[in-house]
Amino acid sequence: MTTYLVRVGADEIEVAVEPVGDALRVSVDGRAREVDAAAVLPGWYSLVVDQAPHDLGTLPRVAAPGASTEKAGGQRRWTMVLDGYTYDVAVARGGRRHAGPGGAGRAAQGLEVRAPMPGLVVAVLAAEGASVIAGQSLVTVEAMKMQMELCAPAAGVVRKVHVTSGAEVSGGQVLITIG
Amino acid sequence: MPEAEIRKVLVANRGEIALRVIRACRALGLGAVAIYSDADRAAPHVRAADEAYRIGPGPAVESYLRIPAVVDAARRSGADAVHPGYGFLAENPEFAAACAEEGIRFIGPPAEVLARCGDKAETRRAARGAGVPVLPGTESLDDVGAAAEALRLGYPVLIKAAAGGGGKGIHRVPRPEDLLAALRLARGEARASFGDDRVYLERWVDDPRHVEVQIAADGRGEIVHLGERECSVQRRHQKIIEEAPSPALTAPLRDAMGRAAIAAARAVGYRNVGTVEFLVDGDAFYFLEINARLQVEHPVTELVTGVDLVAWQIAIASGAPLPLGQHQIALRGHAIECRISAEDPSAGFVPWAGRVEAVVLPGGPGIRFDGALDPGLEVTRFYDPLMAKVIAWAPTRPEAIARMSAALSEMIVTGVPTTIPFHRWALRHPWFVDGAYSTRFVDLEWPRRAPRDLPLAAVAAAVLAYRDDHRVPLLPPQASGAWKAAARREALS
Numbered sequence: 131m132t133t134y135l136v137r138v139g140a141d142e143i144e145v146a147v148e149p150v151g152d153a154l155r156v157s158v159d160g161r162a163r164e165v166d167a168a169a170v171l172p173g174w175y176s177l178v179v180d181q182a183p184h185d186l187g188t189l190p191r192v193a194a195p196g197a198s199t200e201k202a203g204g205q206r207r208w209t210m211v212l213d214g215y216t217y218d219v220a221v222a223r224g225g226r227r228h229a230g231p232g233g234a235g236r237a238a239q240g241l242e243v244r245a246p247m248p249g250l251v252v253a254v255l256a257a258e259g260a261s262v263i264a265g266q267s268l269v270t271v272e273a274m275k276m277q278m279e280l281c282a283p284a285a286g287v288v289r290k291v292h293v294t295s296g297a298e299v300s301g302g303q304v305l306i307t308i309g
Numbered sequence: 310m311p312e313a314e315i316r317k318v319l320v321a322n323r324g325e326i327a328l329r330v331i332r333a334c335r336a337l338g339l340g341a342v343a344i345y346s347d348a349d350r351a352a353p354h355v356r357a358a359d360e361a362y363r364i365g366p367g368p369a370v371e372s373y374l375r376i377p378a379v380v381d382a383a384r385r386s387g388a389d390a391v392h393p394g395y396g397f398l399a400e401n402p403e404f405a406a407a408c409a410e411e412g413i414r415f416i417g418p419p420a421e422v423l424a425r426c427g428d429k430a431e432t433r434r435a436a437r438g439a440g441v442p443v444l445p446g447t448e449s450l451d452d453v454g455a456a457a458e459a460l461r462l463g464y465p466v467l468i469k470a471a472a473g474g475g476g477k478g479i480h481r482v483p484r485p486e487d488l489l490a491a492l493r494l495a496r497g498e499a500r501a502s503f504g505d506d507r508v509y510l511e512r513w514v515d516d517p518r519h520v521e522v523q524i525a526a527d528g529r530g531e532i533v534h535l536g537e538r539e540c541s542v543q544r545r546h547q548k549i550i551e552e553a554p555s556p557a558l559t560a561p562l563r564d565a566m567g568r569a570a571i572a573a574a575r576a577v578g579y580r581n582v583g584t585v586e587f588l589v590d591g592d593a594f595y596f597l598e599i600n601a602r603l604q605v606e607h608p609v610t611e612l613v614t615g616v617d618l619v620a621w622q623i624a625i626a627s628g629a630p631l632p633l634g635q636h637q638i639a640l641r642g643h644a645i646e647c648r649i650s651a652e653d654p655s656a657g658f659v660p661w662a663g664r665v666e667a668v669v670l671p672g673g674p675g676i677r678f679d680g681a682l683d684p685g686l687e688v689t690r691f692y693d694p695l696m697a698k699v700i701a702w703a704p705t706r707p708e709a710i711a712r713m714s715a716a717l718s719e720m721i722v723t724g725v726p727t728t729i730p731f732h733r734w735a736l737r738h739p740w741f742v743d744g745a746y747s748t749r750f751v752d753l754e755w756p757r758r759a760p761r762d763l764p765l766a767a768v769a770a771a772v773l774a775y776r777d778d779h780r781v782p783l784l785p786p787q788a789s790g791a792w793k794a795a796a797r798r799e800a801l802s
Contacts, residue, residue, distance in 0.1 A: 134771045134774050136771055138766050138767060145767050145768065145770075147772070158767055158768060161764070163768060165768060170721065171666070172666050175772075185721070189726060208773055211726055211730070214731065214758070217761070217770075219767075252497065270497070276545070277494055278659075
């Protein structure tokens with residue numbers, strides 16, 4: 131049996147996997163499911179979970195350039211498409227005691243406002259040191275002719291503005307840090 | 310311009326619509342010329358054409374929107390006509406005029422008609438003058454005027470780009486304190502999309518349907534309509550599913566809207582193929598605007614009328630009369646179109662840039678695929694994320710829905726997220742199945758779909774990790790017994 135700690139957003143879920151016959155028995159929170167998995171195409175899998183078929187896609191990770199996306203800190207990360215939802219998952223081998231420090235470190239660094247996609251910074255609407263309220267517009271980005279205002283996820287002080295107006299940014303790139 | 314045969318067409322566009330026009334040229338025995346930006350060097354439309362001309366770097370303003378470069382390519386290729394597709398220069402009067410000056414036919418309305426239709430406020434005025442009902446609204450105005458007029462119209466109010474189209478620059482303003490920020494966004498989008506930041510206001514209708522009528526005018530006084538398209542399934546004010554006929558229209562309403570569309574087209578002196586957009590509120594309908602171009606969703610009309618609208622555009626541009634009279638146009642069966650875009654429906658339909666890895670296309674009776682979608686396709690942030698359209702036809706609406714559902718369950722696109730999961734959800738939704746939906750359908754119901762299944766996601770992620778750890782190939786034919794082999798390896802390790 132192999133145990134994994136899967137992080138999906140803020141949730142951490144322990145999963146145990148063991149082969150049984152031609153399939154896998156995958157247990158989450160004491161509930162076991164029979165899973166038969168097959169690769170259909172590169173980046174596309176068919177999972178039959180307790181006789182129910184699901185399509186599973188994997189997408190290239192959205193990340194800042196230079197960032198190591200695979201196996202960072204002993205974790206593997208995927209962006210998965212499953213039943214109409216997109217999930218960013220990080221998987222570490224072992225149970226909870228093996229959990230990497232990735233999640234804990236994040237709070238100390240402050241909240242990060244990231245570009246949701248590659249695009250162009252049209253306007254920076256907040257300066258370093260400014261106090262902002264939750265929902266306040268911080269940056270306007272443009273991609274595919276659409277403009278989007280990125281807002282503060284919570285109240286705080288703008289610690290760092292990483293971009294200037296007119297900058298090209300990649301998907302996932304940190305634009306503003308709020309402390 | 311006098312009647313003259315068209316022999317070679319430059320297609321001033323990219324993506325699926327460029328392929329669509331190239332196919333029409335093939336069907337008519339005409340030469341087809343492609344243009345491409347650096348970002349599109351390997352794109353399907355370039356490979357499909359007889360000749361291809363590079364016109365500039367990736368950003369549209371430096372390539373597909375650069376009139377001198379496009380006209381120069383047309384001149385060099387010896388094309389006697391230009392088809393603009395939709396978007397880019399399709400409704401740009403300067404482009405139509407520049408083509409005319411070179412003696413190249415513009416396959417679309419003449420420059421002066423484009424200019425008239427491009428000013429949404431002027432078209433509204435013309436339609437009202439012709440007895441066509443319009444919504445209460447304003448002319449183009451500045452921010453100070455907008456504040457006063459918005460109060461007069463009442464909140465919520467809708468901001469629209471005067472040069473608008475494609476949902477860009479449209480913003481609903483719920484309260485007076487939101488007006489300035491919304492005006493800033495709308496003007497920014499309008500400037501980026503159309504190079505024109507004028508906006509106007511229109512009364513907000515709570516639960517409307519968006520229904521448009523396809524028209525064709527030969528410029529000799531003959532105007533026909535080819536039925537309507539129901540376009541109420543929208544996200545970000547952009548259509549995502551369209552169908553013909555509309556499940557909401559009664560025969561008398563259809564007839565009244567058809568006549569109103571012809572009256573509006575006549576009022577602006579329309580010529581060539583176009584679309585008159587209406588907002589439908591119960592039994593009432595209001596003129597919105599005239600789209601002086603071929604629409605993305607034109608295939609649903611083609612499937613229920615049997616008309617090749619691009620062939621009609623070319624015929625009209627060459628000076629020929631309309632191929633059919635109104636009494637010869639009959640609607641048969643039902644057609645639905647689903648737009649396949651590189652977007653993440655689970656994250657607010659945010660457009661996605663990336664590389665398409667693998668593609669499995671749908672098929673079967675009544676399925677039409679219009680797309681420029683190949684493995685290796687780069688979806689860039691320079692252009693619209695629309696990659697393809699799946700269109701289903703059947704004798705009845707329920708059969709068309711069933712065919713579309715089957716087609717979408719066959720279709721696979723990997724490497725980028727797509728709107729396919731959204732469509733599969735929508736086609737099963739009771740409101741869609743009953744045909745009882747408005748433009749608020751997606752905003753109201755999509756967030757209420759089945760919630761994320763975190764345990765299942767964890768199962769899937771763990772299976773991916775397990776496959777990695779135990780080097781299970783998963784790919785047939787090795788897949789057979791792969792887990793057993795993995796178990797043996799695990800036992801040994």
